[in-house]
Every structure is written in structure tokens, then in C-alpha cells.
Amino acid sequence: MGTTLAVARREFRSFFNSPVAYIVLGGFLLTAGWLYFSTLFVAGQASLRGFFGVAPVLFVVFAPAVTMRLIAEERKSGTLELLLTLPLNDWQVVTGKFLAALGMVGVGLLLTLPYPLSVAALTAPGASFDWGPVVMGYVGLVLLASSFLAIGLWASALSRNQIVGFIIGLVLCFAFYFVDKFAVVLPQTLSEVLQYLSVDYHFDNIARGVLDSRDVLFYVTLTVVGLALTTRTLSNVRQ
Numbered sequence: 001m002g003t004t005l006a007v008a009r010r011e012f013r014s015f016f017n018s019p020v021a022y023i024v025l026g027g028f029l030l031t032a033g034w035l036y037f038s039t040l041f042v043a044g045q046a047s048l049r050g051f052f053g054v055a056p057v058l059f060v061v062f063a064p065a066v067t068m069r070l071i072a073e074e075r076k077s078g079t080l081e082l083l084l085t086l087p088l089n090d091w092q093v094v095t096g097k098f099l100a101a102l103g104m105v106g107v108g109l110l111l112t113l114p115y116p117l118s119v120a121a122l123t124a125p126g127a128s129f130d131w132g133p134v135v136m137g138y139v140g141l142v143l144l145a146s147s148f149l150a151i152g153l154w155a156s157a158l159s160r161n162q163i164v165g166f167i168i169g170l171v172l173c174f175a176f177y178f179v180d181k182f183a184v185v186l187p188q189t190l191s192e193v194l195q196y197l198s199v200d201y202h203f204d205n206i207a208r209g210v211l212d213s214r215d216v217l218f219y220v221t222l223t224v225v226g227l228a229l230t231t232r233t234l235s236n237v238r239q
Helices: 002-016 019-043 049-067 072-077 079-085 090-110 114-122 132-157 162-185 188-196 199-207 213-238
Strands: none
Touching (some): 002 019, 002 090, 019 049, 019 090, 049 090, 049 132, 049 162, 049 199, 072 132, 072 162, 090 132, 090 213, 132 162, 132 199, 132 213, 162 188, 162 199, 199 213
């Protein structure tokens, strides 16, 4: 575990030693803030539904942008081969990089905390702000981001070019987000399968304030599968 955390710390520091972290976080916060506050004042309701409505879509782009360089750039520069010669197994390398990316997402989410605080301040006098759906919404975003980061990490491992890794990750995340939108024109059985494969469907359930074990299991499974595929790809690179 200590070795995995050492890899995570190394990768997390490297984010902020380059413009990547500031560009990605700045773009995420500006876009989320603009979309959220524009809908907040148009609707005239003290609610975070607008933010939780747009945030998953932003993560379709945000997550691959965070992960695109983690393996692809190291493969291109040759430092990945050096890393793999150290007394580390592939799973430790992948998990460390994943935790660093999740830390980046955590920073981004922490910087959005003024949103619920401002909404709570706008609540009508005498009315109480319901923090339950807000907390569950953030839990849902962490789970959703974890699955997208695992997918993006695998996409980064498939190429030496980080732009190609970003595009592959974007397409895969896009597919898992929008897959249920095609369910309405399909037979019921197939429609239910596609609905279950949608990260947006499971996020909507959590954002309502109910943490169902089936939704958590879906995100955990998708994350583990993504990390396992990344590990397998790294093993092939090592050989």
C-alpha cells in the first residue's frame, strides 16, 4: 500500500508542476459555474439540481483530460519502462495513478463547495435547506468520476499519444453516459440492459438522495474492470 501511495503522490505532484491541472480545473470550474448559475437564476429556485444535472456531462470530458497523459506520455518519453523496472507490480502502478487522478477530481469538487453554500444562503427565511440530496449528489459524482477515470486510464494505456488517449477515453465515457438515450427505440429487454449500463441512470438514482447498493456495485464494477484492463495492457507493454 505504501508503494501505491508513493506512486500516487508522485503523479499528484506532477499534475501541479505543469499547467495541466490549472487548465483542466479552471475549465471545469468556469463551465460548471456558468451553466449552474445561469440555470439557478433563470429557475429562481434555491436548489443544486442544475449543478448535478450538468456535472456528469462535464465529467465525460474532464475525466479523460485528467488521465490522458498518465500512461501515454510516459510510454512516449520512455519513463514508463523505467518505472516498470522498479520493484513495483503493474497493479500498484495503475492504482497509484488512478488515486492521483481521483485526487485531482477531489480538488475540483472541493472547489465547487461554494455552490451549495451559496444556495443554502439563498434559501427563504424560515425554510431549511435539505443537505441530504447534496451530500448524496457529491457521493454520486465521486463514484461516477471513479468509473470514468478508470476508463480514461485504460484509454491512456492504449496509445503513446496523449491526444489519442483523450479521444478514446472521451468516446468511451460518452458511450457509457448516453447509452440509455437509445433505449426508448429498442425492445424492453434490451432497453433495460442499456439503461443499466448508463452511468447517468445510476447517478440520477443517487442524486435523488437514495444510496442503493445496486448503483454503488455498478460503479465499483466498472471501475475495477477499467483498472483491470489497464493492468493487462501494462503487462503487455512490459513483455
